[in-house]
Every structure is written in C-alpha cells, then in structure tokens.
Amino acid sequence: MPEPALFECLPQLKGRVAFTLLGQWPTPLEPMRIKGFEGRDLFVKREDMSSPIYGGNKIRTLETLLALALQRGARTVWSTGAYGSNHALAAALHAPRLGLAPAALLFPQPPTLTAADNLARLISLGVRLSALRTIALFPLRLAALYVSRGQFVMLPGGAVAVGALGHVGAALELARQVRAANAPWPRHLIVPAGSICTVAGLLAGIAAARAMNLWAGPTPRMHAIRVTPWPVTAKARITRLARRTASLLARLGAPGGNLAETCSLLEVHGRYLGPGYGKPLERGQAVINEFGSTLPFPLESTYSAKAAAGLMDLLPQLDGAVVFWSTKSSAPLPPLDPSRLELAPAHVQRWLARAGLRTK
Structure with missing residues (x-):
C-alpha cells in the first residue's frame, strides 16, 4: 500500500506526528454523472x-x-x-485494532433511523457508553473525563489541529490524483x-x-454545507x-502557503441545515428519492x-470542475446484538423506539 500523501508530500512530518495507518489510501476520485448535468466536469x-x-x-x-492516545499511554479512548x-x-x-478500549460520551439528538443504527451498533459492540439524558450535562461530564487517568478524550468529530492533519493529507492526495x-x-x-x-483541514x-x-490550478472555492448549527459551523x-x-x-517545518486566500474562498451554506441537526431536510429527501x-x-x-x-x-x-466530498461510510455495519440492546438504559431504548428501531 502506498504511503499516505501527508507523509509522501511532507516528509518532514515523519516521526514528528503520531500516526497509525487505519485506512486504505488514496480514496478514489471518480467521475460522476448526474441527470441534467451531462457534459459537466463532476467528480x-x-x-x-x-x-x-x-x-x-x-x-x-x-x-x-488514536496514535496520540497510544503515545500518551492511554488505555481507553473516549469519543x-x-x-x-x-x-x-x-x-x-478501529480503536480495538490498536489495543485501545473504546468508550463514548453522547448527548441526545433528534431521533432518526440513521442515528439509531449507529447508536444501536455501539451498544451491540459492547462499547462503554455514557448516554446523557440532556446536552446540559455534557460540559460537566466532559470536564470530568479530562482529569481521569488513562483516558484519552476526543472532542466531537476530533476537531483539533492534530486531527485536521489527516484532511491536509486528503487535499494533497486530491492534488496528486488530479495531476x-x-x-x-x-x-x-x-x-x-x-x-x-x-473543511478546516482541506483549507490548510x-x-x-x-x-x-x-x-497547479487556481485556488478552489470551498462550499461548506452546514449540517450542524451555528456557532459550531x-x-x-x-x-x-x-x-x-x-x-x-x-512548527513542523512544512509550508503553510497563502491560507488567507484559501479561507477567503470559503462559503458556508446554512439553509441546508433545515429544521436542525439530525432532522431530515425536505430537499434532502427529494434528492434521495430522485438520485x-x-x-x-x-x-x-x-x-x-x-x-x-x-x-x-x-x-x-458553478463554473468549471466540481468535486463532491462523500463522507458517510459505505462499509456494511456490524450486526446488532439483541441481548445487549435489551440491557440498554430505558431512556436509550425509548429514543431508539422513537427513531423506528425496536430493541425487542
């Protein structure tokens, strides 16, 4: 398997950035054909x-x-x-592949079957789960985790600079594929x-x-489609x-470039959030039905x-070539374990039921 673009293009990062190979790189860059947009350069x-x-x-x-968690001697990694x-x-x-015990501190969201599928898999996998009844409890519980020994805590989505380095690699990978x-x-x-x-990693x-x-081309315009509310996005x-x-x-000796120019071409499109995070958008459902x-x-x-x-x-x-970033895993989900789902807390079972997923 080829070396990830992050290190092949930026060899000065080798040995200075904690890293463990989990994915299969590069991910494909494929032409895309959409009815009504024939003849366009879509990827x-x-x-x-x-x-x-x-x-x-x-x-x-x-x-x-996860590599940083190992480097710091953590035994449990919290999402x-x-x-x-x-x-x-x-x-x-992926954490168990490295000998790390996975755990999750989660707060409620609107019940949908997609979200329920993910939560039910976490329960079925036997993940140590703290499913809060309200988001109001999240800051206090998060603070408590940070002072616990042997625990490595990841913010939602891993949104820190070290986490974004992987998406710096994705941008370098894309450039190499286009070439x-x-x-x-x-x-x-x-x-x-x-x-x-x-989005932040791609900009950098x-x-x-x-x-x-x-x-070699002009700096592209980044269209960030908001799926979580302001001020998160x-x-x-x-x-x-x-x-x-x-x-x-x-600090690692790599070129930063003209980030101001790149960021000036960022557009955040807020209307696709619709009624809120996790709540289906009517226009989104129409796209599912049609395409x-x-x-x-x-x-x-x-x-x-x-x-x-x-x-x-x-x-x-839009003029010129367009690349759509497909971010939702297409791998089959692991099977459900009914015996573990039946032992889930009552408030979690009620939430799963409201989402349309029955645990019994």
Whole structure:
C-alpha cells in the first residue's frame, strides 16, 4: 500500500506526528454523472471507501488521534458527540485494532433511523457508553473525563489541529490524483460541514499544496454545507481551526502557503441545515428519492443528503470542475446484538423506539 500523501508530500512530518495507518489510501476520485448535468466536469472523492471495516472521513482524523492516545499511554479512548455520532462508531470499530478500549460520551439528538443504527451498533459492540439524558450535562461530564487517568478524550468529530492533519493529507492526495489523471483542476469543492475538521483541514491542505506547486490550478472555492448549527459551523470557527492547523504545519517545518486566500474562498451554506441537526431536510429527501439509486455513494438524512442537496442546487451556478466530498461510510455495519440492546438504559431504548428501531 502506498504511503499516505501527508507523509509522501511532507516528509518532514515523519516521526514528528503520531500516526497509525487505519485506512486504505488514496480514496478514489471518480467521475460522476448526474441527470441534467451531462457534459459537466463532476467528480466525487470517495472518502466513504476509506476502510472496509468502517470508512468515511473520520478515519483520517482517527489515524492521528488514536496514535496520540497510544503515545500518551492511554488505555481507553473516549469519543464525544451526539447519539448517532459517526465518529464514535468509527472509533469503536478501529480503536480495538490498536489495543485501545473504546468508550463514548453522547448527548441526545433528534431521533432518526440513521442515528439509531449507529447508536444501536455501539451498544451491540459492547462499547462503554455514557448516554446523557440532556446536552446540559455534557460540559460537566466532559470536564470530568479530562482529569481521569488513562483516558484519552476526543472532542466531537476530533476537531483539533492534530486531527485536521489527516484532511491536509486528503487535499494533497486530491492534488496528486488530479495531476496523475490529467483532469481539470477543481474550481469548487462541496463538503458537508459538521464538526468542521474536514473543511478546516482541506483549507490548510490546499494552501500547502499551492505553496509546494503541487496544486497547479487556481485556488478552489470551498462550499461548506452546514449540517450542524451555528456557532459550531460558523465561518470564523472553521477558519480558526484552519489557521491552527497551518500553524502546526509551520512548527513542523512544512509550508503553510497563502491560507488567507484559501479561507477567503470559503462559503458556508446554512439553509441546508433545515429544521436542525439530525432532522431530515425536505430537499434532502427529494434528492434521495430522485438520485439515491443512481449516485455511486450512500445518502442518509443527517449529512450526505443535505450535502447532495447543496450540490444539486449549486451546480447551475458553478463554473468549471466540481468535486463532491462523500463522507458517510459505505462499509456494511456490524450486526446488532439483541441481548445487549435489551440491557440498554430505558431512556436509550425509548429514543431508539422513537427513531423506528425496536430493541425487542
């Protein structure tokens, strides 16, 4: 398997950044055909195929964060986020590969079947689970974890500079793929914005790629499709994480490039959040109904359908090549364990039932 682009393009990072290989890189960059947009230069970056165990964009973040947990001597690694967290499920399936015990501190979200599938898998895997009744308890419980010995705590989505380095690698990987295929340089990237780690890392990565003359085209416009509310996905918060990531690269001796220019081309599209995080968007459901059977990547109501709705609506306004970032794992989910689901706390079972998933 080839070396990840992060280290092949930035060899000065080797041995200085905690890293463990979990994914299969590079993820494919595929042409995409959409009815009504024939003849357009449309591509999809198949992050959903990053691992046959559990893929998606979270794997790039876990490669640095789980390695850092090992480096610090942790025995248990905690994911944090909403009940249906993709990051928590990804960590639950990949952390044991490294001898780490997975755990999750989760707060409620609107009940949907997609979210319930993730939570039910966490329970079925026997993950140590703290499922809060209300988000109001989250800050106190999070603070308590930080002072516990042997515990490594990841913020929702792993949204810290070290976690974003994986997505710097994704930008470098994309540049190499475009060059190798002699494809048109993307003028627009369309990416779902939830925990913001992916968008911030891509911004820093494109700036670095341009500084190294690896990205030969013009700086692309980044369209972040908001799937979590402001201020989580505020433009200022995304660019702040991008700056922290670029600063980390600079401290490690890597080029940072013109991050100001890259960030100036960031657009956050808020209308696709719809009624709120985890709540289906009518336009997203329409995209699932019309295109779900023909698109090569999975669509679900929380992230990918909202991002795909943004793609369909924005395409008539965009010039040049467009790359859609497919972030939801396409790997089969592990089986459910009814015996463990029956032992879940009563409030969790009620939430699963409201989402349409029965535990008995």
